[in-house]
Amino acid sequence: MNAQAPAPKIRRLPATLALFAFGLTGIAALYFALPPVTDLPRWAYVVNPVLMLAVFVAAGTLIAPACGFRSRVAERASGHAVSLLPPRAARFAVMGIAAGIVVGLADHATRALWQDPHGLTPALTDNWRLASLTVGIFYGGVVEEITVRWGVMSLAVLLVWKAFGRNAPRPSANHVWTGIAIAAILFALGHLPALASSGVEFTQALVFRTLFWNASLGLLFGALFARHDLEAAILAHAGFHVGLMPAAMIAAAL
Helix, strand or coil: CCCCCCCCCCCHHHHHHHHHHHHHHHHHHHHHHCCCECCECHHHHCHHHHHHHHHHHHHHHHHHHHHCCCCHHHHHHCCCCCCCCCCCHHHHHHHHHHHHHHHHHHHHHCHHHHCCCCCCCCCCCCCCCHHHHHHHHHHHHHHHHHHHHHHHHHHHHHHHHHHHCCCCCCCCHHHHHHHHHHHHHHHHHCCHHHHHHCCCCCCHHHHHHHHHHHHHHHHHHHHHHHHCCHHHHHHHHHHHHHHHHHHHHHHHHC
8 A cells, every 4th residue: 555665764763752752842832721620730631642652653653654754844853855745735724625625515414413402412513612622733633644644554554464464575565554544543433532521421423423524534644645645634633633624614604
């Protein structure tokens, strides 16, 4: 599946530090945009995300290159003269924006099937705010892609490759797609705890809706990561959250 030219070798420590520093932009967005909660200091929100970021940055830097995956940030930090933006960067952002509009409007149109009678679970187009856009772009687009794609997906591909690839020098397309699917499912499942913490009653329809949209997006971002690089996935993921803005405007006008 990975049809790009062989990636330059990266230096692990500079690459890890650069990706971690990049991810801290999303942690900062999360820190400043989160609403205050009584008796819970704001910094307590970001402890687990910081730890997860550190672990999966390090794991991805060890594993991703062996699977044929690349990050331009890691390569640039390793001394290679590469652009931080992938070729056709605007195309990846537009793909994400289009996905945001389509998914946002579809989620709005099907709300009667999954939303509770009191509307406690908002549709993706509800209550759009600048703060949610900021968190979506920097935490969702950057931190989640570094942890889920660079870290989790690379690990999943490695495990599938070593378990079923015998002595193959590189993971096959089937190995990569299996890793993409595993990471997408884990990405979707990772959204359930936040949903549970909101106090809504779980129903089959609500759980299916949450898993379906996030897993579908995870497949898109994973395919871009495998086919191109981490930055392509980041641009698409960030673009998705941008696309929810026009989707919200269209939904409000309907």
